[in-house]
Amino acid sequence: MFEPELLKAFITVVETGGFSKAAERLNSTQSTVSYQIKRLETQAGRTFINRTTRSISLTEDGEVFKGYAEKFLRLVDDAKQHFGAPKLEGTVRFGASDDFATYCLPELLARFRRIHPEVTLSVEIGISRNLVDRLHDGDFDLVLGKRALGDDGGELVFREKMNWVAAHDYEFNPKEPIQLAVFPQPCIYRATALEALGNAGLPWHIVYTCPSLSGVRAAALSGFAITPLASDFVSPDLRVLPNSPVLPEMPEIEFAVYWGKGGDSPAARAFGDLIKSDSGGLQQIFRLAA
Known part of the structure; x- marks a missing residue:
């Protein structure tokens, strides 16, 4: 079994593009991160990263392993949240734009279900502006949709x-x-x-x-x-x-979360917080699926 800290070091190196930047993000040292990657490659019996004096790149095995590492770390985080978070019940009415739903929604719904299995999600897909208008009418608790650059409605998730x-x-x-x-x-x-x-x-x-x-x-x-x-x-x-x-x-x-009248419920707030906290992961899902 691969150790989570080794997987985290590997993903951080990939995301930052280097060992020194990864060490800064992990509050570690470059030598420690390099040693962790070597341990990971030794355990797997494969080389995941091509190293040069100026840059790094993933090997073919590294590209495959990256997907497994991301999924494993996400599951570990879900387990921590599931057992560390209070048990929630109720229904969350969620609206999402079609583009978001096409790529990110399945993973997001699966994560929330693993963390809060007793919460019922009611989801509707549509055009962002229509969904936000209906949010104000009370049809949804929260909506994830697009907005023009500079608009101040909702909370920015990513652009x-x-x-x-x-x-x-x-x-x-x-x-x-x-x-x-x-x-x-x-x-x-x-x-x-x-x-x-x-x-x-x-x-x-x-x-x-x-x-x-x-x-x-x-x-x-x-x-x-x-x-x-x-x-x-x-x-x-x-x-x-x-x-x-x-x-x-x-x-x-920009993609933003919009809150409705029912957005103050613990279940709705937990779902919105998951969207915001996993914004980097959402973009990775976009790129992997597109």
């Missing part, structure tokens, strides 16, 4: 760069307006993209509208149109289009 995304073989037709695939209104991706195009004085035409992330991505994959997406949703079968006179630069977009 991502927006990009213009298309199929690898997509080519612009200079004789036509920019062909767009977007979510229906009111969508922050859509509003932000149209504002950027309008400010740049560029013509555009919405040729595809779909309420699901999978549908919008399908339109981009087909070469039918381009679409605005956050960086973590750009899978290898899509490409980020470079900024050019044809396309303006896109801003960042």
